[in-house]
Amino acid sequence: MTTTTHELAIEATGLRKAYGDKTVLDGIDLAVPAGTVFSLLGPNGAGKTTAVQILSTLVSADAGTLRVGGHDLATDPQAVRAAIGVTGQFSAVDNLITGEENMLLMADLNHLSRREGRRVSAELLERFDLVEAAQKPASTYSGGMRRRLDIAMTLVGSPRIIFLDEPTTGLDPRSRHNMWNIIRGLVAGGVTVFLTTQYLDEADQLADSIAVLNGGKLVAQGTAHELKRLVPGGHVRLRFTGPRAYENAASALREATRDDESLSLQIPSGGSQRELRAILDWLDSAEIEADELTVHTPDLDDVFFALTSHPTTGPATVPAPAAAALKENQR
Structure with missing residues (x-):
């Protein structure tokens, strides 16, 4: 299902998750319009990664009504998986094979034909400036190249919603800015990006809306400008x-x-x-x-x-x- 800019790509009402006696997410409400960047901020342990894992069907919620790409997570998780792509904190790149082989492996996992898989892989390698390195083992790639390859692999299935969990951690400033341009390009093409980051300038630069998570609760939501006005000191x-x-x-x-x-x-x-x-x-x-x-x-x-x-x-x-x-x- 393809969402329009007038629809919500991600909806969460009353999202709850606990591990034993520790409540990680305590009644979270989220609404992310399609074709925008939404950033979830919070200190370590606030529940950001858990929220991504739940919304991307990797972990089940204890309670809440959740819809991603117009599909209910509880009743149609397979449709949700078909609509999304996930790039986690740790790269999914296989270091033992080349960049192109990583791409073709992902094409196989997305059930593309051999011909279609080669076409899509070639287009994405060119789009992410990886053509010259395509035949080299991924173990030789720099941090920025690995993250670009990671996102390129995520895009093989043409997802309309992408979860980026701290995508620029460990990158140098130039690579971070290159990644920002990639994210802007994705959104310009109609993709919705759910971004978690510990770099506050990153959220300021990229996000159309921001939510701050603390102690399992959302303590503020709004645009960067709106959030800045919440704090005295101006x-x-x-x-x-x-x-x-x-x-x-x-x-x-x-x-x-x-x-x-x-x-x-x-x-x-x-x-x-x-x-x-x-x-x-x-x-x-x-x-x-x-x-x-x-x-x-x-x-x-x-x-x-x-x-x-x-x-x-x-x-x-x-x-x-x-x-x-x-x-x-x-x-």
Whole structure:
């Protein structure tokens, strides 16, 4: 079954999984639109890999309603397997054979004819820039080449949904960026990517939506921008070269934090356009000229640490708009 961009590729309601007395996933709800990148974040042991294993039919859930590619995992797991591809933390590449032989083996496992298998393998080896290395043993490949071959093997069956469990772990920065481009290319072709990663910049760069898992529970979901606004600490920094302008602004902006050494003021802000406009309008009306205005917003590192520092920690409240503080200062 081919999903459209208006359908959900992955749906989970009340997903639960426990091993003995340890609850790994505690009532997880997920909704992943087709043709998007969804990233699941969380510390080690949070349940990310377990979620991937369940949704890819490798492990059974204890409870929950689960649909992948439009198919119910409980009643039609075989249809789910036909719709998905999985690239785990550890490569499925066989080091003892060549890259091309790995591809042809995967084609056999997908029940492609010999002719079709060779055609698909050749196309994917070219797509992933592995043609020159195709006849060499996979044991001679670099880490980046092995991960590219791993994903190429996953694509032999033309899955519309791919689970990538920490696909860039151990790769150098150049190989990581190459992998990001590969993932973007897959999504541009209509593939849905379910990504787990410990690299927060990776989720920031790639994901259309992000969920943060901690202690078996989802503690936040949203776009990267929405999650960053959950964490206090965003601010606008005004820097002045003249002490008179600095003192005038500091006297008027009572809520601002002073830095007398650098002649700068820090105003709490979520970084929205309206807040920035309010600051600029106030500076104009007070006839005060700041020499530099910079916006500082929390990044996903801040979000991650704020939401996963304690097992029961919930989302932080959105910081109060700077416009409200400015309004109070103008009274």
